[in-house]
Amino acid sequence: MTAEERRRARQGWLLSAPALALLLAGASGPLLIVVVYAFLEPGEYSGVEWKFSLEAWFRVLFERDIFDGTVRLADAHLSIFWRSVKLSLLTTLLTFVFGLPTAWFIATRPARTRMLWLFLITVPFWTNLLIRTFAIMEVLRNEGILNGALMRLGLISSPIQILYTDVAVLIGMTYVYLPLMALPLYAAIERFDMRMAEAAYDLYASRWQVLRKVVLPIVRPGVVAGSILVFVPSLGAYVTPRVLGGGKNMMIGNFIELQFGAGRNWPLGAALSLILLAMVACALTIYVRAAARAGADG
Amino acid sequence: MTEDDAAVEIRSARKEYPSAAGPVRALDDVSLTIRKGEFFTLLGPSGCGKTTLLRLIAGFETPDAGRILLEGRDITDDPPNRRPVNTVFQSYALFPHLSVARNIAFGLEMLGRPAAETRARVAQILRLVRMEEMADRRPDQLSGGQQQRVALARALAPAPRVLLLDEPLSALDLKLRKEMQRELKRLQHETGITFVFVTHDQEEALTMSDRVGVMRGGRLQQVGPPREIYARPVNRFVADFIGETNFLEGVARGGAVHLPAGAALPAPGGAPAEGARITLTVRPEHLRLNAPGAGRLEATVAEIVYFGPAAHCHMKLDDGTPIVARLEEGRMPEPGARVGLDFAPGALQALED
Numbered sequence: 001m002t003a004e005e006r007r008r009a010r011q012g013w014l015l016s017a018p019a020l021a022l023l024l025a026g027a028s029g030p031l032l033i034v035v036v037y038a039f040l041e042p043g044e045y046s047g048v049e050w051k052f053s054l055e056a057w058f059r060v061l062f063e064r065d066i067f068d069g070t071v072r073l074a075d076a077h078l079s080i081f082w083r084s085v086k087l088s089l090l091t092t093l094l095t096f097v098f099g100l101p102t103a104w105f106i107a108t109r110p111a112r113t114r115m116l117w118l119f120l121i122t123v124p125f126w127t128n129l130l131i132r133t134f135a136i137m138e139v140l141r142n143e144g145i146l147n148g149a150l151m152r153l154g155l156i157s158s159p160i161q162i163l164y165t166d167v168a169v170l171i172g173m174t175y176v177y178l179p180l181m182a183l184p185l186y187a188a189i190e191r192f193d194m195r196m197a198e199a200a201y202d203l204y205a206s207r208w209q210v211l212r213k214v215v216l217p218i219v220r221p222g223v224v225a226g227s228i229l230v231f232v233p234s235l236g237a238y239v240t241p242r243v244l245g246g247g248k249n250m251m252i253g254n255f256i257e258l259q260f261g262a263g264r265n266w267p268l269g270a271a272l273s274l275i276l277l278a279m280v281a282c283a284l285t286i287y288v289r290a291a292a293r294a295g296a297d298g
Numbered sequence: 299m300t301e302d303d304a305a306v307e308i309r310s311a312r313k314e315y316p317s318a319a320g321p322v323r324a325l326d327d328v329s330l331t332i333r334k335g336e337f338f339t340l341l342g343p344s345g346c347g348k349t350t351l352l353r354l355i356a357g358f359e360t361p362d363a364g365r366i367l368l369e370g371r372d373i374t375d376d377p378p379n380r381r382p383v384n385t386v387f388q389s390y391a392l393f394p395h396l397s398v399a400r401n402i403a404f405g406l407e408m409l410g411r412p413a414a415e416t417r418a419r420v421a422q423i424l425r426l427v428r429m430e431e432m433a434d435r436r437p438d439q440l441s442g443g444q445q446q447r448v449a450l451a452r453a454l455a456p457a458p459r460v461l462l463l464d465e466p467l468s469a470l471d472l473k474l475r476k477e478m479q480r481e482l483k484r485l486q487h488e489t490g491i492t493f494v495f496v497t498h499d500q501e502e503a504l505t506m507s508d509r510v511g512v513m514r515g516g517r518l519q520q521v522g523p524p525r526e527i528y529a530r531p532v533n534r535f536v537a538d539f540i541g542e543t544n545f546l547e548g549v550a551r552g553g554a555v556h557l558p559a560g561a562a563l564p565a566p567g568g569a570p571a572e573g574a575r576i577t578l579t580v581r582p583e584h585l586r587l588n589a590p591g592a593g594r595l596e597a598t599v600a601e602i603v604y605f606g607p608a609a610h611c612h613m614k615l616d617d618g619t620p621i622v623a624r625l626e627e628g629r630m631p632e633p634g635a636r637v638g639l640d641f642a643p644g645a646l647q648a649l650e651d
C-alpha cells in the first residue's frame with residue numbers, strides 16, 4: 001500500500017466514522033441487549049431475572065402443561081409464524097402485480113408529467129400509517145363503504161366479513177407497501193430501453209412473451225429491490241395486522257409485542273425477535289442468490 | 299414488373315406524428331414497390347422519413363392512410379410479431395441478459411420451432427456471420443462490429459421474407475464499415491432475402507444497392523438503380539444529394555440557355571419555353587480543362603483540392619458562380635489561372651427544382 005492509498009483509506013474511515021458510530025450505538029447496542037435478554041429468565045411482573053436460561057427458546061416451539069408438566073408442540077406459535085410468512089409473501093406478490101403496471105405507466109409518460117405521477121405515489125406517506133389503516137378499516141367494515149356499495153348494488157344480501165380476517169390484513173399491507181414496490185420498479189423500467197421490447201416484438205414474441213422474456217429479466221434488479229423492501233417490513237408488520245386483523249389474527253410483530261406487554265415474558269419476546277431477524281436474513285440470502293442465479297442463466 | 303415480383307408494396311402511405319407545434323408529416327403519399335431478392339436502399343437526409351417508412355413495414359407504426367402489402371398480402375393491420383419481416387436496429391438492441399447464441403435463437407424460440415432445429419439453425423447462422431467462437435458471450439463482451447454481426451444474425455435466423463436495416467453501419471468506424479458493407483452484400487447474396495437498407499450516406503447507397511429510393515421531406519423523389527440516379531437525377535435535390543455536381547442557372551432564349559456569366563449553352567432535351575428559368579447540371583468528372591478561349595465556358599481557378607487518386611479544381615465563372623472539375627492526372631493549373639471549360643453535349647442536363 002502506498003502512502004497515498006493509506007491516506008485515502010484513513011480518510012474513508014474518518015468520513016464514515018459518524019455514521020458507523022451511530023449504527024454501532026443505534027443498532028448493535030439494542031441488538032446486544034435483545035440477545036442477552038433472550039437467555040435470561042422472565043421477571044415476576046415484567047423485565048428479566050438475571051439468571052441464565054434456555055426456557056425462552058424452548059417456549060418458542062413448545063408449551064408445558066401447567067398441571068402435569070407434559071410437553072406439547074406449540075401449534076399456535078407455529079401458525080403465527082406460518083401466517084406471517086404466508087401474508088408477507090402474498091403481500092410481496094400483490095404489490096408486484098399492482099406495482100408493475102403502475103411503474104410501467106409512469107415510466108412511459110412524457111418526461112414532464114412523470115414527476116407529477118411520482119409525486120402522487122408519495123402522497124399517502126403524508127398521512128400517519130395508523131390513520132390510513134383506520135381509513136381502510138372504515139372501507140372494509142361490515143357497515144363500511146365496500147359492503148354498503150355491494151349491498152346497494154344488490155350483489156350481496158348480507159355483509160361479507162372482511163375485517164378481522166387475513167384478507168383484510170393482506171389488503172391493508174398491499175396498500176401500505178405498494179409504493180415501496182412501485183418506486184424501485186419505476187426506476188428500473190425508466191432505464192429500460194424500449195427498443196429491446198420492440199426487437200422482441202419484431203422477433204415474433206407476443207406481448208406477454210415480451211414482458212416475460214425480455215422486460216422482466218432486464219428490470220430484475222428493480223424487482224429484487226422492491227421485493228426486499230416489501231417483504232422485510234411485511235414480515236415484522238405490527239400496526240396493520242393489529243388494526244385490521246383484530247386480536248386473533250396475529251403476525252409475529254404482534255406476538256412479540258404481546259410478550260413485552262400482557263404476556264410479561266421479555267425473554268420469549270427477545271427470542272422471537274431474534275428468530276424474526278434470522279428469518280429475514282435467511283429469506284434475503286436465498287432470494288438474492290436465486291435472483292443472481294436466474295440472472296446468470298438468462 | 300409482374301405482381302409476384304413484389305416483396306413489399308407500399309401504396310400511398312401517409313404518416314403524421316403529433317407534436318406541440320402541430321402534426322409533423324413524416325411520410326407524404328409514398329408509393330413504392332420493393333422487388334423480391336433485391337438490395338433496396340432508402341437514402342435521404344436526416345428527418346426525411348426513412349426510419350418511419352421502415353417502422354411502417356415492420357409494423358411498429360400504422361399508416362394514417364394507405365396500405366402495405368407483403369408478397370401480395372395486405373399486412374397493414376398485422377402487429378410486428380405476425381409479419382415475416384425482421385429488423386436490424388441502429389442501436390442493435392441486443393438482449394443484454396442473453397448469450398449470443400440465445401439472442402440468435404430468440405426468434406426461432408418465439409416461433410415455437412423444435413429445439414433441435416433451432417440449435418442447428420443458430421449454428422448455421424453463427425457460421426454465416428463468422429461468430430462461431432462468440433456463441434456463449436454476452437453482448438456487452440463484444441466489440442461494436444461483433445454486436446453488429448449478432449444483430450444481423452438474430453434478424454436473419456428466422457429466415458424472414460424481408461430484412462429491414464436502419465442505418466446498421468453508422469456506429470462503426472470507416473474501415474469496419476467498408477468490411478461490413480461487403481459482408482452485408484455477401485449475406486444478402488447467400489440468403490437471397492430481400493434487404494431494405496436505410497442510410498444517409500450516398501456512397502454507401504450507390505455501392506451496395508440494386509436500387510435506391512431517394513427521399514426528402516417525407517416524399518420519395520426518385521427510385522432507380524444507382525447508375526440511373528447518378529446519371530439522370532430527376533431534380534436538383536437528387537442531383538445535389540447523390541455525388542458532387544455543378545449547377546448553372548440561366549434563362550432560355552432562342553433555344554439556348556443564357557448564363558449570367560455571358561455564355562450560352564445548348565438546352566438539353568428540346569427547346570424550352572422562351573424566357574424560362576432553367577437549372578443546368580454537369581458532373582465534375584465531365585468537365586475538361588482547356589486553354590482560355592477553347593471551350594464553352596471561361597473560368598478562373600480558385601483552388602485545387604487533392605484527395606488521393608484525383609483532385610478537385612474549384613473555379614469561378616466571371617459572374618462568381620462556383621464550378622468544380624475533377625482532374626485525374628497531368629498538369630494542374632495554378633490558382634488564378636484563366637481556363638476554358640468544355641464538356642460533351644450529353645453531359646449537360648436540365649433539372650426541375
Ligand SMILES: Nc1ncnc2c1ncn2[C@@H]1O[C@H](COP(=O)(O)OP(=O)(O)OP(=O)(O)O)[C@@H](O)[C@H]1O
Nearest residue numbers: 315316322324343344345346347348349350351498
Ligand atoms: N415518435 C415521433 N414523434 C414525433 N415526431 C416524430 C417521431 N418520429 C419521427 N418524427 C418526425 O418525423 C420525421 C421523420 O422522422 P424519421 O425518424 O423517419 O427520419 P429519418 O429519415 O429516419 O431521420 P434520421 O436519418 O435522422 O434517422 C422527422 O421530422 C421527425 O422529427
Ligand SMILES: [Mg+2]
Nearest residue numbers: 348349350464
Ligand atoms: Mg432514422
